[in-house]
Amino acid sequence: MNAPNTSGWKPEAPVDHAKLADGPATVTGNRALMLEEALIFEIGSNDTTGVDLPPVDRKRSTRLGAFARAEKPELPGLSEPQTVRHYTRLSRQNYAIDLGLFPLGSCTMKHNPRLNEKVARMPGFADVHPLQPVSTVPGALEVINELSMWLIKLTGMHAVAMSPKAGAHGELCGMLCIRAALEARGDAREVVLVPESAHGTNPATAAFAGYRVENIPATEDGRVDLEAMKARLGPDVAAVMITNPNTCGLFERDMKAISDAVHAAGGFVYCDGANFNAIVGRVRPGDLGVDAMHINLHKTFSTPHGGGGPGSGPVVLSEALGPFMPLPYASRTKDGVVHLVEEESADAFSQEHFGGIMQSFGRMTAFHGQMGMFTRALTYMLSHGADGLRQVAEDAVLNANYVLRSMEDLLHAPYAASGPCMHEALFGDRDFAKGFSTLDLAKALIDEGYHPMTVYFPLVVHGAMLVEPTETESKAALDQFIAAFRNVASRANAGEEAMKSAPYYAPRRRLDETQAARNPVLAYTGEVAPAGKPTMSERGGR
C-alpha cells in the first residue's frame, strides 16, 4: 500500500542537506539556539549559594558530637539565575512527549495532562507527612481508596496492593503474594514459566522471589504455545508470568485456557500489566483468570516519567491472593471510614473485618507508596471517566494499526498477516540492505525530529522495532511520522551509506558506549573552584 497521506499533513519536498552550507565555526561552540552547557562542577564554586541562609557562626557550641564536620562539603553552588539557566539549557538537549510523538513500544509515552501536576501540588497532598496521625489525613486515605476502587473495577479483580514503587516492584509484590499463598498451603513449588518474549524484569523478578525460571516457546503467530505450556505444567510450577497484550503487540487469544490450565495444575497466573493501555475499559483481566497484575500508573494513567522515573506499580489481586498483600494498606470498612492498616493494627483489623484471613507477607517499602502518582492517576481517571478510558484503548489500538498497515509494504511486519495488532506495531529488519541495522534506522529517525521506537525488543524478532503511538496523537501527527518512517525505511532497504553516520543534527552524534563501559567515568573527580576562579576553560576537545 502507498503512503496514506490522503488528508492532513503533506510532506514538502525533502530538504537536500548537501546543498546547505556548513557555515563558519563559532567561538563558543554554540550554534544559535543549540547551546552547549558545562557541568555544574565546572561553572559553580564551593562558596556560591543560591539560597539565603544565615552564615555559620563557628563560635556557637554544637551538640553534634565527635563527627562534626571540620570543613563544609565540597559541592558546587550556583546562584538562582545561573541555576535556572543551567537546567534550562540542559532541558533543551532532551526529546520529550511535549515536543513530539514518542513511539517507544511497551513504554506508553502519552500526553501528561497538566491538571494532574496542579492537583498533585495541592498542599493537602504535597505537604503531608506519611506518619501524620491518621485523623489529620482522611483525604489522603480517600485518594488511595478511590484509586483502589477504580483499579479494581477496571480490572475485574478483588483487591489491590498500592505500595509498590514501580512496575518491577509490583511484579515482585505479585510474585511474593503467590509465594506466600503457596507456602500458606504448605506447597513448595520451585519453577516459574516465562515466555521468550517477556520483559527482562519478569525473569529477574521470578529469580528474586526465589524461583527457577524456565522459558516457554512461542507459536509461529507470536503467542504463547499453549500446548508446550500445558506439557510443562506440573506440581513444581508455582506460576506462569504472561504479558497480555504481549510484547509483540498481540492479544493472547488463549489467555483463559492458559489460566484454566495453570489453575488446574495448582499454580497461579501473573500478568504483566505494562500493556494495559490497549485494553482498558474493553477487557478486564479478572475475566481471563489472572491472579495478579501490576499496573504501571505512568504508562496507562499518564503520570509523568521524568527521564526514567518515578514509576508506580499497584498490583491488583484475585480473591486467592488478596489476603497476602503487603502492609501498609488502606481499607474502607462497613462504617464507611477508610483505615490505614499497619503492623500495629493488622491483626486486629483482619480479625474484625476479614475474619482473620489477612496474612500480609510483610512490608515492601517504608511508607504507603507513590502518593504523588496516585493523585495524578486519579485525576486522569476522573477526567476520562469510564467512557473516556474505553475510548483511550480504542484510539490507541486504532493508531497502532494505522501505522502497521501504512508500513507493511516497506518493512517486514512478522505478525501482520495473522490479524490486527493491539496498541503497538512490531517490525523487523529482514528487508534492510546488507550491513544496515535497526540502529541505523533509529538514528536516522532522530534527524527527522522523532524519538525512535523501542529497538531490539522483543528478542523474538530480529532487529525488532516496536512502535507504540498511543491515543494522544492526532491523525496529522501520525501521517507526518509515517512519512518520515517510510523515508528512513526506504533508505535502509536501499542501503544508503550516509545513514550509518546518523544522527547528524542531534546535540550529539553517536556516542561511544564501548569506551563508557570499558573505562567507566561515573563521577566528576576534579576540584571545585572557590568563588571567582573560572574553571570553564580548555574544555573544547573533550
Added chain:
Amino acid sequence: MRYLPLTDTDRAAMLETIGAPDINALFSDVPQEARLDGPIHDLPMHASEMAVERHMRTLSKKNLAAADAPFFLGAGAYRHHVPASVDHIIQRGEFLTAYTPYQPEIAQGTLQMLFEFQSQVARLYGCAVANASMYDGSTACWEAITMAGRVTKKARAVLSCGLHPHYVEVARTMAKFTGDAIVSAAPDLDAGCAEDALIAEIDDETSCVVVQYPDILGRIPDIRKIAAALEGSKALLIVVNTEPVALGALEAPGNLGADIVVGEGQAIGVGLQFGGPYLGLFAVTNQKLVRQMPGRLCGETVDADGKRGFVLTLSTREQHIRREKATSNICTNSGLCALAFSVHMTLLGGEGLERLAMENHRLACIAADRLVEISGVSVLNDVFFNEFTVVLDRDAREVVRVLAEKGVLAGVSLGRLFPAEDALANGLLVAVTETTSEEDIETMATALEEILA
C-alpha cells in the same frame, strides 16, 4: 475528551485505510466472553477539568497540611523549604515528559543531569561512585544488603538497633523469600548507641553490618569504631542515612570507613508527599564494587565528533540484558526526584548545605532546651543533628493524638514505629528544621505542658 485528538471523521478514514469495518474488528482476538460491550458500570463518566479539580481540592482540604500547623515530624521524611526554582525546573516539559534515556543523542539533558547527580551524591556521601537513584531509602537499604551478599558470598546481615524499623521490616520481608538471615534488635531508651552489642554479633558468616547515621532515635553512632571492628573481616559496612541535610554538619560516612552508603534523598528538593515518590541514594567507596551495584549508572564518553557526552553504561548488570541473572530486577529509577535533588543541591552548594544544616541544628537545640524544661519530659540525646527523642511520663501515642486535636503535629511516637515494644511507648521523636519557627516550638511546648500537667 480533551486528551483525545482523533475526530470521528479521522477514525472512519483510518479504519478505511486499515481495511477494518469498525473498531470492534481490531479487538477480534479478544474472546467473545471477555469483551465488554460498553463503559464499565459503577464508574463515573468523563468530567471537565473544573469539575475534577473541584473534587480533588475537596479531598485535599480534608488533610492538615504541614504548613498549616506547628510541625515536628521526621523519622525518615523531612520537611524542608524547597526553593521555587526547583519546582519550576522539574515542570519543564523536556524533563517532566521525557522517558528513560535510551537514545543518548537526544537525551543529553537527562544524562548530564544524572552524571551531575551521581557526582553530587558521591561527594555528599564521601564515596567514589553513586548510581542514578533508586525507589527510596528503604529499598536501597535492602538492595545494599543483597549486594553485600553477592560480594561476600555470605548471607547473614547484622542490623543496628538504630535502623529505621520500616527499613528493618522491608529487609525482614524480603529476606523471608531470599533465605538471608537478618539479625536485628529493638533500640533501648539509652543515650549510647550500643556499638558493642552490634560488634558482638559479627561472625564469620556475616555479609554486612548495617548502621543508620544519625539513627532512628537521632543518636549519632560511632561509625569508625564499627569499621575498625570489621578490619580483617570480609563483611561490608553499610551506612544508612535518612536525612541528607545532616551531612552538611556531620562527616561523610564514606570517610568514616563505610563500604556502601545508602539513604533517602527526599529531604533535599523532593517534599513530603505522604510518603512518595521519594529518592533512594546508593553509593560505594571502592570503584571495584561498581559491577555488583544495582540500578542505572550514567557515564562520561565522547561522540563520533569527539565531543563529550553521557550514556547509560554497565547495563550488563541489568535485567533487560541479564534477565534472571541480573543484579536486581529494578528497571525504573527516580529520575524526576533525582533532578529535584540535584537542582536544590546546586542552589545550596557546599556553602548553602552547611548553612542549612547548622540552622537546623541551632533550632533543634532550642527545641530540646525548651522541651526539657517541662515537667515529665526528658531528652534522651546528648548529641543529635535535627532530630532527637524525648521521653514522656506516659504513652506518647496518646499525647500525639491529643496534640493533633489541638492543631499541633508534635512528632512521631515510638509506639507508632515500634508497636510491639512496650518499653519504647513513652518515646517521642521530634524533628526540627529551618521551616520550624521559634514560635512553633513555643506553641508545641505550651500545648505539651497543658497535657502533661
